[in-house]
Amino acid sequence: MLRLPRCLRAFAPSLLLVLLSFSGADAHCFVGPRFFPATLVIDDPCVADEMSLPTVAWSRTGDIPPVSELDISAEFDKRITEDLGFGISDVWTQLRSPGGTMQQGLGNLETTLQYQLLKTPSSETAMLLGLIVDWGGTGNSSVGIATPYSTLTPTYYFGQGLGRLPDELGFARPLAITGQVGYQIPTTSYIVSQNTFVPQVLVYGASVQYSMPYLKSEVKDLQLPDFFNHLIPLVEAQLFTPIANNVGNPSTTTGTINPGVIYVGSVYQVGLEAIIPVNGASGSGVGVLGQLHLYLDDMFPTTLGQPLIGGSFSPSTKPTS
Amino acid sequence: MRMFFIVAMFLLGALTAGPARAHAFLDHATPLVGSTVRTAPPEVSLTFTQNLEPAFSSVQVTDASGARVDQGKAQISGNTMRVGIKSLSPGTYRVRWHALSVDTHSTEGSFSFTVGGS
Numbered sequence: 001m002l003r004l005p006r007c008l009r010a011f012a013p014s015l016l017l018v019l020l021s022f023s024g025a026d027a028h029c030f031v032g033p034r035f036f037p038a039t040l041v042i043d044d045p046c047v048a049d050e051m052s053l054p055t056v057a058w059s060r061t062g063d064i065p066p067v068s069e070l071d072i073s074a075e076f077d078k079r080i081t082e083d084l085g086f087g088i089s090d091v092w093t094q095l096r097s098p099g100g101t102m103q104q105g106l107g108n109l110e111t112t113l114q115y116q117l118l119k120t121p122s123s124e125t126a127m128l129l130g131l132i133v134d135w136g137g138t139g140n141s142s143v144g145i146a147t148p149y150s151t152l153t154p155t156y157y158f159g160q161g162l163g164r165l166p167d168e169l170g171f172a173r174p175l176a177i178t179g180q181v182g183y184q185i186p187t188t189s190y191i192v193s194q195n196t197f198v199p200q201v202l203v204y205g206a207s208v209q210y211s212m213p214y215l216k217s218e219v220k221d222l223q224l225p226d227f228f229n230h231l232i233p234l235v236e237a238q239l240f241t242p243i244a245n246n247v248g249n250p251s252t253t254t255g256t257i258n259p260g261v262i263y264v265g266s267v268y269q270v271g272l273e274a275i276i277p278v279n280g281a282s283g284s285g286v287g288v289l290g291q292l293h294l295y296l297d298d299m300f301p302t303t304l305g306q307p308l309i310g311g312s313f314s315p316s317t318k319p320t321s
Numbered sequence: 322m323r324m325f326f327i328v329a330m331f332l333l334g335a336l337t338a339g340p341a342r343a344h345a346f347l348d349h350a351t352p353l354v355g356s357t358v359r360t361a362p363p364e365v366s367l368t369f370t371q372n373l374e375p376a377f378s379s380v381q382v383t384d385a386s387g388a389r390v391d392q393g394k395a396q397i398s399g400n401t402m403r404v405g406i407k408s409l410s411p412g413t414y415r416v417r418w419h420a421l422s423v424d425t426h427s428t429e430g431s432f433s434f435t436v437g438g439s
Contacts, residue, residue: 030344033430121429167433170355217347218432220355266343266370298343301424 028295032121033218034161034176035211037262038293040271041236042180042205045126045159047085047116049296049305050077059275059287061095062254066284068096077112078296079307087112093145105140108147114157124161124176131155136187149191153203155182163218174214179206189245199246205238205255213264232262236273254282258289267298345371345378345400345422347430354432361409361436365391365416367402377421380404384414411437 029036029046036044040055052075060066075089088111094104110132117127132153139146159178184201191198212231216222239255260273271291277283297305351366352358365382375397382391382404392405402418417431 028344030428033428213346217354217430221349221353223353295343298424298426301426 028297029126029159031119031124031126031159031161032163033214034124034159034163035213035264036126036159036161036176036178037209037232037264037269037271038291039178039207039209039234039236039262040260040273040289040291041238041256041258042178042207043112043128043130043155043157045128045157045178045180046119047079047083047114047128048077049079049300049307051075051294051296052089052291053294055289055291057275057287057289059256059277060284062277062279062281062283065098067098070094070096078304079311081307081309083116085112085114085116087114090139095145103143103145105143105145106138107145108137108139108141108150109135111135124159124163126157126159128157129155130157130182132182147186149186149188149198151184151186153182153184155180155203161214163214170219171215173219174211176209176211176214177206178209180204183243184240197245197247197249199242199249200244202241202243203238204241205236207234207236209234230264232264233260234262235259237278239278250281252279252281254279256282256287260289267295269293269295343371343422343424344426344428345369345373345420346428347418347420347432348400350416350432352434355434357435357437359437362406364403364405367416367418369400369402369420369422371422371424371426372400373397373402374421374423374425377427378402378419380416380418382406382414382416384409385412390414409436411435 028038028048028050029044036046038044038050038052055073057071059069061069071091071093073089073091075087077085077087079085088109090109091107092104093107094102096102112130112132114128114130117129119126132155134151136150137148141148157180159176161176163173165173182203184203186198186200189198190196210233212229216229236258237255239253241253242249242251255278257276257278258273260271262269262271271293273289275283275287275289299305346369348368348370350368352362365380367380378397380391380395380402381389384390390407390409392407395402395404413433413435415431415433419429421427
């Protein structure tokens with residue numbers, strides 16, 4: 001008789017409930033026929049009503065010896081208008097060293113204001129501008145989990161589907177690329193108590209996605225089992241490069257490459273990725289990242305899923321995307 | 322940590338076990354998306370994942386030159402949209418659809434199918 005590993009027995013019944021509850025359909029950041037899912041590391045290129053609850057990541061840091069890091073975060077995003085959105089998030093971090101010492105606590109509260117520059121259905125193109133603010137002192141800075149200073153990161157996001165490729169390249173049409181580039185500016189340039197300069201950092205990343213739902217509905221229905229028609233395999237990358245005010249600090253670019261897959265349901269999506277550090281300074285070994293993401297506009301179409309200003313729920317009015 | 326995962330998985334299960342209200346996506350079509358059929362079909366039928374608002378949902382079928390080959394207004398019932406097709410010659414045709422789900426979410430898409438050939 002097969003016995004589940006102990007770590008799985010605790011949530012086996014709820015896992016069974018999930019497996020029996022698979023349903024169809026996709027939702028959310030749509031540009032014409034293209035759906036850009038909420039990716040786990042970088043952001044998707046749309047304002048939306050959505051929630052990530054939770055995102056769980058485990059990895060080992062680039063310290064010598066490496067420290068085990070567990071991050072559990074939550075994020076809530078809400079449209080103010082059709083084109084303006086606001087987000088708030090925070091992360092709880094636990095650092096466990098090989099010697100057994102442990103530090104844990106909340107990171108700084110992070111807010112994001114985003115404006116949808118454009119969404120062009122015919123070319124499957126989306127662009128977004130945002131300002132990410134990490135509010136210094138709102139987290140546990142006493143043990144180094146959070147910083148006492150704030151950072152402001154103006155960011156540009158984009159998404160481009162490849163649906164316009166010629167028919168000869170039909171099987172490449174489900175591909176899409178998303179990305180973001182931001183410049184992180186700390187509110188302080190020098191920490192006196194630590195005798196440390198605080199650099200300005202270029203924060204950038206991208207994803208390459210292959211949409212099985214797009215393949216089925218736009219290119220060719222291969223009549224695969226329905227489970228596969230909900231999958232979006234992808235590779236994400238996020239990198240950080242110190243640009244200025246980096247005296248006395250390493251100038252190494254750090255970051256991770258995250259191959260994984262997203263399953264898209266009717267009102268939610270589930271993502272799972274590996275965390276692969278790009279170099280020794282970025283981490284040690286392969287970590288893992290998982291996320292449950294909720295589409296609030298599909299769960300609550302008449303209330304929480306409507307913009308705060310200008311939203312309406314009536315088939316006779318302008319449809320929402 | 323174990324309790325965290327239990328709660329998270331039950332949340333996911335509860336979300337998926339209830340009635341789905343979401344965007345209407347193309348679940349399947351006849352002719353199949355990207356398929357080649359030996360004989361011209363009498364109609365194009367689209368089945369979606371959600372029920373549709375008939376007044377705001379539509380479908381058009383065009384030939385390679387962009388001329389419409391459908392017979393006009395689609396018949397929409399529940400989550401299915403059908404449109405009659407004129408007699409088609411061998412060739413490739415494109416179906417363009419726009420759907421509004423009953424909870425006012427809008428989706429659109431297009432695909433091609435081929436009549437005749439191998």
